[in-house]
Amino acid sequence: MKRVVITGQGTINPLGKSAAETFAAMQAGKLGIGPLTFQDVDRLSIRIGGQVNDFAPEDHFNRQEISLYDRFTQFALFAAAEAIGQSGLVFDGALADQAGVVLGTAGGGLQTQDENYRSVYEAGKNRVHPFVVPRLMNNAAASHVSIVHNLRGPSFTVATACASSNHAMGQAFGLVRSGQSKVMITGGSEAMLCFGGIKAWEGLRVMSRDACRPFSANRNGMVQGEGAAVFVFEDFDHARARGADILAEVAGFAMTSDAADIVMPSKQGAARAITGALRDAGLPAEAIGYINAHGTGTAANDKTECAAVSDVFGAHADRVMISSTKSMHGHLIGGTGAVELLACIMALRDGVIAPTIGYQEADPECALDVVPNEARLAKVTATLSNAFAFGGLNAVLALKAI
Amino acid sequence: MSQAVKDQVLEIIAQQAVLEVSDIAPTATLDDLGIDSLGLVEAVFAIEEAFDIEVPFNANEPGQSDFDVSTVAAIITAVEGLVASKKG
Numbered sequence: 067m068k069r070v071v072i073t074g075q076g077t078i079n080p081l082g083k084s085a086a087e088t089f090a091a092m093q094a095g096k097l098g099i100g101p102l103t104f105q106d107v108d109r110l111s112i113r114i115g116g117q118v119n120d121f122a123p124e125d126h127f128n129r130q131e132i133s134l135y136d137r138f139t140q141f142a143l144f145a146a147a148e149a150i151g152q153s154g155l156v157f158d159g160a161l162a163d164q165a166g167v168v169l170g171t172a173g174g175g176l177q178t179q180d181e182n183y184r185s186v187y188e189a190g191k192n193r194v195h196p197f198v199v200p201r202l203m204n205n206a207a208a209s210h211v212s213i214v215h216n217l218r219g220p221s222f223t224v225a226t227a228c229a230s231s232n233h234a235m236g237q238a239f240g241l242v243r244s245g246q247s248k249v250m251i252t253g254g255s256e257a258m259l260c261f262g263g264i265k266a267w268e269g270l271r272v273m274s275r276d277a278c279r280p281f282s283a284n285r286n287g288m289v290q291g292e293g294a295a296v297f298v299f300e301d302f303d304h305a306r307a308r309g310a311d312i313l314a315e316v317a318g319f320a321m322t323s324d325a326a327d328i329v330m331p332s333k334q335g336a337a338r339a340i341t342g343a344l345r346d347a348g349l350p351a352e353a354i355g356y357i358n359a360h361g362t363g364t365a366a367n368d369k370t371e372c373a374a375v376s377d378v379f380g381a382h383a384d385r386v387m388i389s390s391t392k393s394m395h396g397h398l399i400g401g402t403g404a405v406e407l408l409a410c411i412m413a414l415r416d417g418v419i420a421p422t423i424g425y426q427e428a429d430p431e432c433a434l435d436v437v438p439n440e441a442r443l444a445k446v447t448a449t450l451s452n453a454f455a456f457g458g459l460n461a462v463l464a465l466k467a468i
Numbered sequence: 469m470s471q472a473v474k475d476q477v478l479e480i481i482a483q484q485a486v487l488e489v490s491d492i493a494p495t496a497t498l499d500d501l502g503i504d505s506l507g508l509v510e511a512v513f514a515i516e517e518a519f520d521i522e523v524p525f526n527a528n529e530p531g532q533s534d535f536d537v538s539t540v541a542a543i544i545t546a547v548e549g550l551v552a553s554k555k556g
Contacts, residue, residue: 130486133510193516196509 069302070242070316071468072411074155076148078141079293079405080116080395084148088405089412091394092420093441098395099278099289105184106261112273115259116291116396134197135210136175137257141294141401142207143214146251150215153298154310155249157216164247166219167211168238169296170230170254172400173263174223175202180262207255211296219247228360229321229455230254231295231403236319236461238299248301253404255294264290270329272364278397280361280390281368281436283427288362291396295404314414317448317466318347324458331367331454336374339460343450344378347464351379354386354464355446356413358406359436360454361390361422362397371452372432387444389422389437403453407463410449414467417445473519473551477544480514494541501540505530508537521550 077084080098081091091098102115123132123140135143146167157165178201185191200206205223212221220241224234231254238252258264267273267290274287305312320342324335344351360371376383391409398405409420418441425438448466455461475489482489485501492501498508505527512525512535523546524534536542 193513196513197506 067243068245070239070299071302071305072297072313072316073300073305073310074149074151074153074298075295075313075408075411076145076152077293077295077405077408078118078121078144079295079398080118080291083121085408088408089416089418092391092409092412093418095421095423095440096394097423098291102259102264104260110261110264110268112264112268112275114275114289115264116289116398117259118293133195134200136178136201136206138171138173138175138255138294139207139210141257141292142169142255142296143210145253145255145294145296146211146215149296149298150251153300155298161248162216162218164219165217165249165251166221166241166247167208167217167251168222168224168234168241169208169211169252170224170226170232170234170400170403171204171207171256172225172227172230173256173258174204175206176258176263177260178202180260183262211251215251217251225400226459226461227455227457228397228399228402229453229459229461230400232451232453232461232463233321233459235297235299235403235407235463236321239316239319242299242301248304250299251296252299253294253296254401256399256401257292258399259290259292274363277424278363278393279424279426280359280363280393280422281372281429281432282425283429285363285365285368288364288392289396291398293395293398293405294401295408297404297407312468314411314465315468316463317349318343318345318464319462320346321459321461324460326458328458329456331370332458333370333373333377335458335460336371336452336454337377339462340374340378340450340452343462343464347448347466349448349464349466352382353448354450355444356410356419356449357386357388358409358449358451359388359390360452361392363390363392367454368429369431371454372434375434383434387419387435387437387442389420391420393423403451403461407451407465410451410465413446413449414465417443419444419446470548473548474544476518477515477547478540480511480518481540481543484511492540494539494544496540498537515547519547519551521554523550
């Protein structure tokens with residue numbers, strides 16, 4: 067089996083429009099959540115979210131491209147450009163055929179759907195733009211990344227709700243580890259902040275009206291965000307041979323299914339995924355210094371996740387740091403695991419542990435070191451990133467320093 | 469009326485081709501102008517929106533459609549016909 071390393075990272079999310087900006091914001095404990103601004107927001111009861119502001123498509127894409135790119139595709143392309151640029155890779159010749167892209171998304175081109183349903187149902191129009199289908203399809207982002215960067219190997223999209231990015235990165239990891247690909251571009255993208263996107267979530271009654279406070283006893287639900295993060299996963303020998311700057315090693319991955327409930331998480335399912343990732347990475351629990359939690363800020367997730375970590379880590383659960391950066395950028399649904407992997411890379415590379423902000427009251431059922439409110443300096447050599455999706459689909463990635 | 473239709477169709481085609489209207493020859497084919505199949509459907513959509521007409525165009529077999537897209541002049545004639553029959 068090949069070793070797999072990360073040689074590029076890029077992002078656009080409520081905290082910043084590059085990895086560097088995002089790291090600075092996470093280190094400062096910056097809040098990226100604020101009032102939502104889009105059409106018909108006055109008809110919503112939930113009016114906060116982690117929106118990407120000051121992003122004008124025409125600053126980055128031409129007219130023809132914009133007609134084909136839903137916002138989630140724009141985010142993916144923006145993040146991929148940064149990641150691939152950093153890696154220094156150019157995809158031509160044989161390498162192009164051995165490189166692909168696997169991205170996660172839950173909603174795909176949801177804004178395109180929302181706008182066009184509004185147009186035919188509400189405005190009564192009988193004609194829609196011919197590119198509605200290529201804009202809204204869930205694989206649009208992955209396909210455009212492959213087209214722009216000439217990635218001619220295996221490419222596809224993974225949709226597992228809130229675990230989409232982690233499942234996607236797990237597939238990319240497997241493709242490079244098995245030798246099927248030399249390089250995989252991977253991560254996730256989501257742009258669900260529109261009237262229909264939030265209205266659907268309102269129905270579940272799991273959204274907070276004021277803040278995302280993971281692990282805090284007074285938490286009252288999740289807050290949505292939008293954006294993307296994209297990474298370059300590369301065969302270690304290939305990366306070393308060309309003298310690439312290696313950000314971290316992808317050490318292990320595991321996925322499990324609860325096979326129980328369509329929305330309620332299961333401690334056993336989560337614990338099996340965490341244990342599986344450790345086993346796959348060949349790491350003892352004691353080696354893990356930091357966990358980026360799924361940490362949605364719902365009672366169901368936070369209690370279940372803390373119990374699962376306590377079960378797997380035993381006495382080490384009191385020493386490991388576990389934070390939820392969703393407190394800062396919100397829940398990016400299918401893109402969330404990718405943005406959160408940045409916090410793991412920051413921990414490994416810079417020795418900075420991103421905090422759980424908005425933490426106000428200790429919860430005895432979440433009695434772990436959740437790095438409350440302020441970032442911390444610590445030397446960490448291995449990390450985990452958790453994602454536990456609706457539908458009971460769990461995916462955990464292990465990274466280690468190199 | 470006809471001059472107005474012609475000008476508007478030329479403008480739509482020019483926008484798709486990323487050219488100036490003055491660079492569009494009536495005898496030019498869509499191939500000559502670098503308009504691909506996706507560009508053509510977008511142009512048809514723009515024509516429908518501009519004139520509030522239904523263009524009988526099937527992207528599966530553009531040659532078999534009632535809407536002649538063989539040259540710029542043919543498109544203009546076809547649109548003029550559709551606009552006229554709508555008014556009639």
